[in-house]
Amino acid sequence: MPAAPVSAELASALVAIVCNATPARLVLNLRGLDCAIRLVTGAQAAASDELFKPADLIIVMHAPDDGIDALTAIRALRSHPRHARTAILVLGPSAALRPASIEAGATDVMIDPLDPLDLQIRVRNLVELALARQRVDRQSDGMDPETDRAGVDAALREREIIRRLMLAAEFRDDQAGDHLTRVAGCAIAIAEGLGLSEADANDIALASTMHDIGKISIPDSILMKPGPLSESEREEMKLHAVRGYHVLHDSPSHLLRLASDIALTHHERWDGGGYPQGLSTTQIPLAGRIVAVADVFDALISERVYKKAWTPEAARRHLEEHAGTHFDPACVAAFLSRWDDILGLVESGPPERAA
Structure with a gap:
């Protein structure tokens, strides 16, 4: 080889x-x-x-x-x-x-x-x-809180590390980059619709780009499978949430800790029927509830080897129908309140282009 x-x-x-x-x-x-x-x-x-x-x-x-x-x-x-x-x-x-x-x-x-x-x-x-997280740790340890410039430089380096983690995800799936960009855009819209500050909305959006980082551990035979997954393959796929958490958690970086929460909880459901922990309602971190809506919406409107793309309107109806069961109703309402922005995001980076 x-x-x-x-x-x-x-x-x-x-x-x-x-x-x-x-x-x-x-x-x-x-x-x-x-x-x-x-x-x-x-x-x-x-x-x-x-x-x-x-x-x-x-x-x-x-x-x-x-x-x-x-x-x-x-x-x-x-x-x-x-x-x-x-x-x-x-x-x-x-x-x-x-x-x-x-x-x-x-x-x-x-x-x-x-x-x-x-x-x-x-x-x-x-x-x-591991090396990327070590760099983040070293940079965080070396920060001088009394020096504004040092804080700015550290934040820029932290975002560079996150960008490289995104590239690691794209290494396994060349459609990941477009999906992550749209999910981040939807996350900002939902966060702002909920009344979060611009800084908090931006942090959630940036952290959301690592929500599927655990999929780097999923074999290609499952990740790229053109047909339905078997029961054992579905269980293997579900492990990406916990694996992503283990990659990101316990970091001194606020963004990586936020990303670890999102990676672990973006497949939880409002009614407690999700995975991996079966959390419900506000047991699920807000960032995880926001990204759950954004992730499912973009997955529905994206064409994949195993399914056709839904129209944005059909995906919107799905979110409305499952508010209060799969999704936090407040997050769905915030998403709908920014519908024009969502359509603009889809039109500027159509998922069919990636497919």
């Missing part, structure tokens, strides 16, 4: 692999990324201080028969200050491992048999996201 070009920063990243024996094929598959790799081998090593040394990404190969229990390793890593937020990728033999691993704190899970290219893409994305 030809090596993909890497940046100097990516090439300097450190990936730790927790396993019972040297995984020659895995190391060979990752060689194209040119990352530094540290092996933590054997059950005793996985339970020792060797596990807690610095790393930008930790890959845990689940093999309980050989003494490597991924769930135990994840919990141990998350309890250690150094790895409370480190990206953790679990490799395992059974799909039953997915929900338990995510609940324990894994960032992503891949199930055997592993596709070498999919593995390399997944590792590249997780490392780049």
Whole structure:
């Protein structure tokens, strides 16, 4: 497999692999990324201080028969200050491992048999996201609150990081950029219709561009599938909400914390029938309720490989019919109050152009 070009920063990243024996094929598959790799081998090593040394990404190969229990390793890593937020990728033999691993704190899970290219893409994305968050952390730590210019520069850098996270999403789905732009525009309209300040509306719109960042972990066979998903595929797709949250949460950045709330809750429903937590009414953060309306509207009016595009008017009727069940009625009312602006947004960036 030809090596993909890497940046100097990516090439300097450190990936730790927790396993019972040297995984020659895995190391060979990752060689194209040119990352530094540290092996933590054997059950005793996985339970020792060797596990807690610095790393930008930790890959845990689940093999309980050989003494490597991924769930135990994840919990141990998350309890250690150094790895409370480190990206953790679990490799395992059974799909039953997915929900338990995510609940324990894994960032992503891949199930055997592993596709070498999919593995390399997944590792590249997780490392780049980890490096991006490290840059945000360093910039936040270095801010001087008494210097206006420093605050402005930090805000600009923060937005640059978010723009690059958007590019990571577009790397998996070339229609994502247009969808994210329209969702952000709708989110501003709804927020302003609710009476939020311009600054708060802009923050929600910018944070909304990362609502589907967890989809970078979804296999192409599911993400790009032209027909209906099976039950197991739907369950896998639903995990993108929790995975996006794990990528973004616990950051010193206000915008990334806001984005993590949106990523986790934009598929919750007003009546409690959504996922992943089954939240209802005002248990759902306002930003999540706003983006739920914006996201569904744009999804309906967009053509996809598995469906035709709805007209804006048909999508509007859907929102009206499901206000109070799927959607916050106040958010739907705010959306409708800015209908002319919404139509202008659709006309300026028609979804059929992306399709």
